[in-house]
Amino acid sequence: MDQQLIVFVEVVERKNFSRAAEALHMSQPAVSQYISSLEKEFGLRLLERNNKFVQRNKAGEIVYQYAKDILRSYNQMTVHVSDLKNEPSGELKIGASYTIGEYLLPRILAALQKEYPRIIPAVTIGNTEDIGQKLVNHEIDIGLIEGDFSHKQLVVDPFAIDEMYIIAGNHQKLKDQETVSVPDLEKETWIIRETGSGTRKMLEEFFQNNAVNPERILTFGSTQVIKEGVTSGLGISLLSELTLQKELELGLIHKLNVKGTPIKRNFSIIKNQQEFHSKALQVFEQIVKTVL
Structure with a gap:
């Protein structure tokens, strides 16, 4: 994986070279060197800098969007290859609306942990609108919502009646x-x-x-x-x-x-049909339906 892109995305999202260096466990000069090398490769500045903040310019915005897609595709590739030879494992980003997240999800996660201890759930709780939007934006892998959320990218699968x-x-x-x-x-x-x-x-x-x-x-x-x-x-x-x-x-x-x-009303599983669905996601989905 191109370390330049990883460093660039981190700097853009943290808007600060020092915070990016800390997150990446690198020195600040090393981070600066990666950014300078990337800008030299493109032949123009990607970031506007001053003493208080770092901000991407128009060219930086283009590179940032493509870099995010490249890094996400790379991560999906590694998960896909890993799924071929290993049992389900790794981080699974789960979003849940408040009612499900506070009253159903703990039971689901307990069953997941018991059967698949190598899957590490990372949970986000929000209202239905928040969870649906996070899935559209590729911020989570799967969502559990109450009521409805419609978007052309999403597949909605009811799993219980409330x-x-x-x-x-x-x-x-x-x-x-x-x-x-x-x-x-x-x-x-x-x-x-x-x-x-x-x-x-x-x-x-x-x-x-x-x-x-x-x-x-x-x-x-x-x-x-x-x-x-x-x-x-x-x-x-x-x-x-x-x-x-x-x-x-x-x-x-x-x-x-x-x-x-x-x-x-329905309680539903929502998935982004534009994403690769890992083995960890698939077994989590089955556990949701089995537990309830």
């Missing part, structure tokens, strides 16, 4: 009602997830389909914080039953009887 309920805490009177009407729902404070969340998308569809216009909405970026808010009487919410097991058993949270619920 049920979502409108919930209230002990402080809300709605928990004692046999049925809850739209006007009842509108008067309550709703605690909802951030834009880009699969849970947020399902709730917005519920509002639209049932003509619900809440008087007050609070937005939180964490399912756990939403549950704490509901438990303390701050408001009501819509969450996956998967996230509510402990609170339901303790009687801290109650499912409301609302027409149109539970709401069902």
